[in-house]
Amino acid sequence: VALTWSLSIHTVKKFQLPNLDSYQCKVNGTVGMAVFSIYIPSNWQAKNYANSLCNEGLVGMKFSHVQISWQPRKNITTNDILEKKYNILWFRQSSLNGLMPGYNSFYEVLISMPKNSIYWLTHANKPSLTQHFFKDKVIGLLIDPKSQSAYQQPMKQLNDYHIAVAEEKFRYYLSRKDLISDFLAKKLDLISVPGSNTVEINSWPINKKMLITDKASIGDLYINKTASNLLKCKIKMSFSFYKEYVNKIIQKPINEPVCVK
């Protein structure tokens, strides 16, 4: 038995799984060697955007591949800025400044985004920002402390209104989808969401909503300062892809300077 066992046991050769937080595509009819690197904070439409650059936006430019990464924001380091690792990045100005106070020597704003509103949603009528209302309420947040809409802003508001919530009343979620579906299933009393998210949230009754802020930054699009005007222009045009989505969600137009070729 031992003989058979030892002779026939198979172990899989060590393998390394690829990172699951990025996507790469090959630029159509490429003439260059460089990789065009993008950072965005969510995988939302990431693949489609990269594909649009590969198939159209960057055709004829000197890039062989487009790589888009949506790794957690906390992974972006000062060195990433110093080394200009990303050609473009979607980031908040405050965060960039935190990483590298002189970031504007390396990156400049290409497209600035409108400010977003963030709301508390509840199941109860006429919510109020009082200790009394928040008492015994179970609050759902995202586990990512870099999240404005579902971590930083709601926490800030609770602090501003001197509302104390016991730690065990918070439920933390990895994905916003799970957060929202648990709220809709009434497992949570309160969640905070950006101005517009899904149909259910969009049409949430006004008397069950509280504004947290209407000046939340959803970040801006930054570009490597050394990029040519042509590249800047191409990216601006390609970003109309996201513009549509942003417009739909925030319901404010992106304030876009005219592209000069």
Added chain:
Amino acid sequence: MKYIRYRMIMNIILYFTIFASILFVAHISATKSVKLALSNQLPPLMNNALINAHDEEGLFQLSSEYITKELNPLTFTTATNIHLINNVFLSSLSFSSKPVNTSERIKNNLHFIEWDYPGGTIEVRFALSFSYHWLMIMLMAMVITLFLLTLEVLLPSKNNQLKKQLHNNLSRFGYDPLQVKELINFTDKNPSYLKQIKRLNKESSLTFGDLIWLLENEHLKTLVEDKFCWFIIAINQKHTVEDAMNIAEQDDSIIFDIQHQQVIIHGLKIQFPKTPLFYYFWYAKRKIEGLDGYINPLQNKPDIENGVKLAKIMESYQGHQRAINDLTTIGLKGKTLDQNRNKIKDELQKTLGSDIAKAYLFDCIRDTKTARYKYAISLPSSAITLQSNAITKPLSQ
């Protein structure tokens, strides 16, 4: 011929068993190691990618594309560098944040990895398709089979040696090969039977069928020492094997059945000539009544008193008239006592053999006063039954 065919079939079965177990072990170990590697690496990567992921479905789909593209085909390492599996393909891999129920899992024959993350559970299901190196598996099974067979021949185990010995012995006892084979099944487990079988074969008229009956019912285990002797004696007295077992199991006892001119010793009937039986009975009666060993009367002084008592016993059971007359007129003579004790001894030894008979014969002790021998039945009085209602009157008054 029959044996060779049997061996052939056994070897073929051995080969296929080894073949199947090689295949099984290779499959299971490969599957397990793939599953282990995936479940070590996948959760942190996926959890990382899920942070702030607004499009979970898109992420899942992209991830499964990535993983299958990156890993296929999976290759393996083995301790011996002999590869029984060419490669394995991850034929499907999908993620879900809603685990399927267990019955569905079994039905679809998929493998599952599951882990919790803040706010939910992720389940990965995947299927593997194996491409085996069949020729190598066949060869390896062949080599292992041959190796085991060689081992069996070259290194005869203790058990085999013993079997061989048993075989030789049993053959020597005169059993034919088929009988030997049947007996080996029993002696194999309990080699101590061999000695008993040898004695039964040599000393008793036990049939082979009865021997197998004994072995099957594990009676030989209980037939130890004297019991075994009693069993042989009973068998040789033409008792059935069941009766013989009964006799063997009894305690030492003697019943005087004078009406039928016999004693029943240890459950075994032994016919006796009349006169010695009366003397035997007389000695037994003395023992029961707690009398001391009887000292032979002097040659010139026969014992009239005891002679009359013995004569009375003889009279009530139609003893020989001459013996009765001698006893009543002359008395009990030492010489006649000696003769009859010897006859008793002969009778018992004839059936029981000297060893077993001994317990039913006489103790012979030198009397300290007279310096002469006195004789008494060795058996304790509790083991003696005088099955006779005619003689109730005690011998001594």
